[in-house]
Amino acid sequence: MIPMKERKDRKEIMNGRTIRINRVPATITAILLTIVLVYFLNFHQEERPSIYGMLRSDNKVNLRKMLIAAIQAAQRGGLEIVDVANSRQLKERSKGKTAEGVNDPFTDADGRSHCVMKQGLKRIFPRVHIFSEEDKEHCQDAHSFDLDPTVLHETAIVPDVAVTAQDVTVWVDPLDATKEFTEELYEYVTTMVCVAVAGQPVIGVIHNPFSGHTAWAWVGHSMSEYLAELHKLPRADKGSDPIITISRSHTAAAQDVTRAVFGQNVNILTAAGAGYKVLQVVANNATAYLHTSIIKKWDICAGDAILRALGGAMTTLNDESINYGPNESPVNKDGLLASLTHHGDYMERVSKYRAQHNGKLR
Structure with missing residues (x-):
């Protein structure tokens, strides 16, 4: 029978077969595996998060x-x-x-x-x-x-x-x-x-x-170079009277309302596309964008964010902010007014007109 210490140092008998074990390389291998495991757990948590980490970050x-x-x-x-x-x-x-x-x-x-x-x-x-x-x-x-x-x-x-x-x-x-x-x-x-x-x-x-x-704009952070350059353009030379952009598909009645609200000397810029009209306000080609009927939120949300980033505003004609949450209707039924400056003054004119016409603006 092989003495215990010699068996540990040199060989073991398993299933009737003799195999040789070198204890030093085995120890080194175990140490290296431990180091690799610790490295991945501590330094690659972002690439290989735990189950708990994945559940937490997925939200x-x-x-x-x-x-x-x-x-x-x-x-x-x-x-x-x-x-x-x-x-x-x-x-x-x-x-x-x-x-x-x-x-x-x-x-x-x-x-x-x-x-x-x-x-x-x-x-x-x-x-x-x-x-x-x-x-x-x-x-x-x-x-x-x-x-x-x-x-x-x-x-x-x-x-x-x-x-x-x-x-x-x-x-x-x-x-x-x-x-x-x-x-x-x-x-x-x-x-x-x-x-x-x-x-x-x-x-x-x-x-x-x-x-x-x-x-593009991220409110409170940054905007595209194109938007910044567009915003620097001088105001269109139309005198001191406001320039209101409205939809080219609006009827003559909508233009009449615009004149009644902002004065007979108002300049009306007819254009298409809500996105395009917001950019006319940004570029100072228009002082405000007026829409008196129903409009969908995918038409106006991007423009709303851009105006906010530039210090402007887009509200309903009730002077309320528009909610773009998932549980809200995709339809904005209360019209809108968008501007970079003088938003409060323009809303006063809208409110005065509506008071004279039983709350109607179309």
């Missing part, structure tokens, strides 16, 4: 990443729109009539842009509420995208800010001003994405696919 979203994704979504949707425009295969059909009684068209560009924007955002942020104007469309084989931080300019101040996923609502307009798109009035056409937190718009993106310009 948060990063607004910096949401900004990047929102910009990319608007630009990718724009590429689809330009592609359809170049093909001249619009496949136009009608969705019915607008509140102003105007035909509300739908094209292949609306559908393709919707699928790229909605599916791309949903893949990256599966736990946030995302609403699109064309949610009834069925998407197949839509191109997706991965986050690309290079869409931000180098001087952009975009910190990592985490918020609860359930507090986030994203509003997507895949093609604003579809009627004008079918008429090849491309200056009015935009794609828009808005990120609201607890019902308040904090990130807004308005992209024109045909010029390639993207205006």
Whole structure:
């Protein structure tokens, strides 16, 4: 029989077979495995979180990443729109009539842009509420995208800010001003994405696919270089009277109301697309944007965020902030007034007119 200490040092008998064990390499191997395990547990927690960590982090979203994704979504949707425009295969059909009684068209560009924007955002942020104007469309084989931080300019101040996923609502307009798109009035056409937190718009993106310009802002943090340059433009030379932009699809009665509210010398700028009209206010081509009828929240949320970032305001005609939360109606029934300055003065004029006409403004 082999003595105990010699068996430990040199060999063991297992299942009738003799094997040799070298204790020194085995100890070294155990130490190395322990070091590797500690390294991964302590230094790679972000890449390999624990089950508890995954459950906890899954309830948060990063607004910096949401900004990047929102910009990319608007630009990718724009590429689809330009592609359809170049093909001249619009496949136009009608969705019915607008509140102003105007035909509300739908094209292949609306559908393709919707699928790229909605599916791309949903893949990256599966736990946030995302609403699109064309949610009834069925998407197949839509191109997706991965986050690309290079869409931000180098001087952009975009910190990592985490918020609860359930507090986030994203509003997507895949093609604003579809009627004008079918008429090849491309200056009015935009794609828009808005990120609201607890019902308040904090990130807004308005992209024109045909010029390639993207205006974006994150309230309290940063904005695109294009938006900053647009905001610096001098006021259009129209004298001291206000310039009010309204929809080109509005009836003559809407123009009469505008004159009654702001005076007979008011300058009226008719234009299409809510996104385009907000940017006219930003560029000082208009002093305010007035809409007297129903409007959808995917049309106005991005512009609301951009105006807030610039110190402006967008309210209903009851002078109330618009809530963009997931449990709210997607329809804003109370009209809107948007401006960069003198918002209170303009609202006083609106209120005075409504008091004289039993609360009506249309």
